[in-house]
Amino acid sequence: xxxxxxxxxxxxxxxxxxxxxxxxxxxxxxxxxxxxxxxxxxxxxxxxxxxxxxxxxxxxxxxxxxxxxxxxxxxxxxxxxxxxxxxxxxxxxxxxxxxxxxxxxxxxxxxxxxxxxxxxxxxxxxxxxxx
Amino acid sequence: xxxxxxxxxxxxxxxxxxxxxxxxxxxxxxxxxxxxxxxxxxxxxxxxxxxxxxxxxxxxxxxxxxxxxxxxxxxxxxxxxxxxxxxxxxxxxxxxxxxxxxxxxxxxxxxxxxxxxxxxxxxxxxxxxxxxxxxxxxxxxxxxxxxxxxxxxxxxxxxxxxxxxxxxxxxxxxxxxxxxxxxxxxxxxxxxxxx
Numbered sequence: 001x002x003x004x005x006x007x008x009x010x011x012x013x014x015x016x017x018x019x020x021x022x023x024x025x026x027x028x029x030x031x032x033x034x035x036x037x038x039x040x041x042x043x044x045x046x047x048x049x050x051x052x053x054x055x056x057x058x059x060x061x062x063x064x065x066x067x068x069x070x071x072x073x074x075x076x077x078x079x080x081x082x083x084x085x086x087x088x089x090x091x092x093x094x095x096x097x098x099x100x101x102x103x104x105x106x107x108x109x110x111x112x113x114x115x116x117x118x119x120x121x122x123x124x125x126x127x128x129x130x131x
Numbered sequence: 132x133x134x135x136x137x138x139x140x141x142x143x144x145x146x147x148x149x150x151x152x153x154x155x156x157x158x159x160x161x162x163x164x165x166x167x168x169x170x171x172x173x174x175x176x177x178x179x180x181x182x183x184x185x186x187x188x189x190x191x192x193x194x195x196x197x198x199x200x201x202x203x204x205x206x207x208x209x210x211x212x213x214x215x216x217x218x219x220x221x222x223x224x225x226x227x228x229x230x231x232x233x234x235x236x237x238x239x240x241x242x243x244x245x246x247x248x249x250x251x252x253x254x255x256x257x258x259x260x261x262x263x264x265x266x267x268x269x270x271x272x273x274x275x276x277x278x279x280x281x282x283x284x285x286x287x288x289x290x291x292x293x294x295x296x297x298x299x300x301x302x303x304x305x306x307x308x309x310x311x312x313x314x315x316x317x318x319x320x321x322x323x324x325x326x
Contacts, residue, residue, distance in 0.1 A: 024253075024256065024257070024260075025220060026217065026220045026221060026224060026257055026260055026261070027256075027260055029216070029217060029220065030202070030205070030217060030260055033205045033210070033213060034205065037204075037205055070252075097252070097255075097256060119256060119259055119260065120198045120201070120259050120260045120262075122198070122201045123201070123204075123205075
């Protein structure tokens with residue numbers, strides 16, 4: 001029976017699986033491209049409510065969730081709290097605007113984020129978090 | 132003289148032959164010049180230089196910032212139109228949001244500055260995402276004017292935003308036209324190091 005060599009095993013690298021939650025189509029396109037550029041695959045949700053439904057229905061498991069703060073129907077703070085209540089263990093990174101003040105950022109972190117990044121997102125901002 | 136006293140002078144026949152040869156050579160060279168034959172490589176190099184200088188000027192004049200560089204870095208052979216597609220979405224956003232702001236400011240009676248502000252916030256986010264530096268800067272001022280409920284200031288700022296995004300659109304169109312010319316001339320669009 002053939003066994004896999006170390007070289008073969010190295011080649012079977014699990015791709016980073018990312019959920020991008022943002023109501024802005026422009027941001028969704030850019031963030032998807034960034035994730036692809038760093039070797040990941042992504043799924044998108046147009047608002048927090050969609051993100052909750054994805055987890056409730058699909059039993060999906062993501063390595064990373066990029067969570068926008070300001071969204072209709074369910075914002076980033078509420079979504080993060082809900083996902084943590086659902087015992088979602090993924091790394092959740094909040095994406096904030098520079099206009100957000102310290103208090104708003106703190107409230108977002110306390111909702112259950114692992115990290116918070118300011119827009120605009122770049123490869124250089126994300127890579128250190130996943131490494 | 133051309134010949135020294137000690138050299139053997141060529142015969143008249145040899146001199147005539149040499150004169151005819153040099154004359155025919157000079158005719159050939161002048162024919163080439165008159166046909167204006169310009170090496171293809173030089174034309175591509177000229178276009179590439181023009182492109183580099185144009186891109187640098189867009190950064191130097193503050194139209195673009197590092198985020199545009201990031202967008203360019205994300206474009207690859209598999210998605211050669213990525214930047215164009217993103218910019219197209221951005222300019223669609225500009226049309227929509229400027230329209231929303233104009234309508235909100237055109238209300239007879241009380242202006243809903245929070246609605247204007249919400250559209251400004253969105254445009255600031257979009258412009259930041261594509262590296263549209265001047266548009267983003269205007270949006271920052273605009274937001275403060277909304278918070279101060281400064282009607283005249285908001286109207287003036289909206290006019291500036293309108294001019295600025297249209298100017299950027301025209302300049303980026305020129306950039307894409309230069310890229311097209313380079314490719315059509317058989318060249319490669321160069322990566323421009325802005326640092």
